[in-house]
Amino acid sequence: MTEEHPLSAEQLTERLADPRLHEWRHEDGALRRTVLAPDFTTAVRMLDQLVEDAARLHRTPNVAISGRTLDFSVAPPAGGSGSGTFSEEDVELCRRIEYAVGTRTGVE
Template sequence: MLAESEIVKRLGVLPEWRREGGEIRREVTARDFPTAIRIVDAVAVRAEELDHHPDIDIRWRTVTFSLTTHSAGGLTESDFGLAADIDRIVENIESHA
């Protein structure tokens, strides 16, 4: 589990993410429902590769990703690594939509 100072530092380079208790969250509003599903699908593939899975809530074209490492009881390097991957995925899909 990361120290509070490290969490604050890492959130500083992930401006789309916010902390809520023991997790970090990002909400993405895609241009349409199919784009939202493409984002979720790409994140699912990356999560499987890392064996680190976010909670995902899909509401029409708004997708919320929540990350925490349950086995560690809080936020770890894995959460921030996947958050950065999610940011890249969203940027790539939105720029090609």
């Protein structure tokens, strides 16, 4: 297990102000973003690209896929001393999701 780098609420707000993360919102205890891919195949390829990055970060985003719509949710891991607290690793996962989304053309 890797060391966690917890963020205060103010630090999280600062991280989400990054222009690369402008589509993310902090809602219901999670960081959320919806992506509309050009088609179902592209949506699945986005997920495929993300799998190894998520494993390296020891993070697993929640993903709901319906047709070409992907709903991503990144929540802090349950348990531990920082339970319920977002970390640098959670924000990095959001960045990796953005990278996977951004490498596909025509994505909203």
